[in-house]
Amino acid sequence: MKPDTEDHAAFLAGFVAAEGTFVETWNPPRYRFAVGLARVDRATCEGYRRFLRCGSICDSPRRRAHYDDESAFAVQSIAENLTATIPFMDAHLPPSYQRTQYLEWRAKLLDYWEHKAKRVRPCTVEGCDTPRRAHGLCRHHLYRFREV
Secondary structure, three states: OHHHHHHHHHHHHHHHHEEEEEEEOOOOOOOEEEEEEHHHHHHHHHHHHHHOOEEEEEEEEEOOOOOEEEEEEEEEEEEHHHHHHHHHHHOOOOOOOHHHHHHHHHHHHEEEEEEEEOOOOOOOOOOOOOOOEEEOHHHHHHHHHOOO
């Protein structure tokens, strides 16, 4: 990374250490990374979105009269968390409580992705990249297997 990009990454990672959260929910399973701030700090949320090139920003009105309006940056997509959030946090998140929370969240997310997530997986026949159908085989190899 360029020096100015490295400084920006360090700033954003420091903000995560103070204001970030990593949440796992079930039914349906979701893994969410979020940073919630007062609406006057919405520019920081936009900075996360520009830097990570994913996620969304949600603005909420104040919940009580003496609270501030809120803006929250969040990444909920498993694919975006795998390609953007995890590499960023691995490289930049400083030692903190949030890092501990992140490491637990990351372990659960990676386990879910490897063992439980419904996704297109390639045929188990060596050299075949066609999506699986049944028994770990693509349609072509499945029919060939049944003919034998």
